[in-house]
Amino acid sequence: MDRPSQDLPIYAIGAVEDMTGLSGRRIRYYEKMGLISTPRTEGNQRLYSPAAVEKLKEIKRLLAAGMKLTGIKALLAEEKTDGRTGLSLEPAEMEKREAEPERDVDFLTNAITSLYPVKQHGALQSRLERGKEKT
DNA sequence: CTTCTGACA
DNA sequence: TGTCAGCA
Structure with missing residues (x-):
C-alpha cells in the first residue's frame, strides 16, 4: 500500500525552521495568510509532515x-x-x-x-x- | 527548554 | 520581520 509517511505530521516548528531556513514567524504568517494549513497536537502545537516541509520550501522558492x-x-x-x-x-x-x-x-x-x-x-x-x- | 498568540517597532 | 511578554 502507499506509505503515508510523507504525510504524517511529525516535526515541531523548530525542526521545520532548521530544514526550511524559514523563521517560525514567517511559517506562522503563511499559515495565517491561508497558504498552508497545519495540524495541531492536543496542546495546540503545530506539527509538520515531510510533505508540508517540502511545500514550505516550495513557497520559499516561489517567493524568491x-x-x-x-x-x-x-x-x-x-x-x-x-x-x-x-x-x-x-x-x-x-x-x-x-x-x-x-x-x-x-x-x-x-x-x-x-x-x-x-x-x-x-x-x-x-x-x-x-x-x-x-x- | 520549546511553542503559542498577540502586539510593538 | 524580529522580538518581547505571559502562558501552557
Whole structure:
C-alpha cells in the first residue's frame, strides 16, 4: 500500500525552521495568510509532515522567484483542485482571482513551467490561457 | 527548554 | 520581520 509517511505530521516548528531556513514567524504568517494549513497536537502545537516541509520550501522558492503571497496562494489552490478536471473552484476563489492585482499570466506561466513537472502544466496553462483571452 | 498568540517597532 | 511578554 502507499506509505503515508510523507504525510504524517511529525516535526515541531523548530525542526521545520532548521530544514526550511524559514523563521517560525514567517511559517506562522503563511499559515495565517491561508497558504498552508497545519495540524495541531492536543496542546495546540503545530506539527509538520515531510510533505508540508517540502511545500514550505516550495513557497520559499516561489517567493524568491518574485511571486506575491496572493499569487502563490492562488497557485496552491489550483494544485489542491483536481489537476485534470480542475473545475471545482468555489465562487469565493473565483472572485479573489478576478481581483488579483498582480496577475501577470505570462510571468506565472513561466514560473510554473520552470518549477513544475510537465504533468501539472496542462490544466493549469489552460486556465491561465483562458484568463489571458478573457483579459 | 520549546511553542503559542498577540502586539510593538 | 524580529522580538518581547505571559502562558501552557
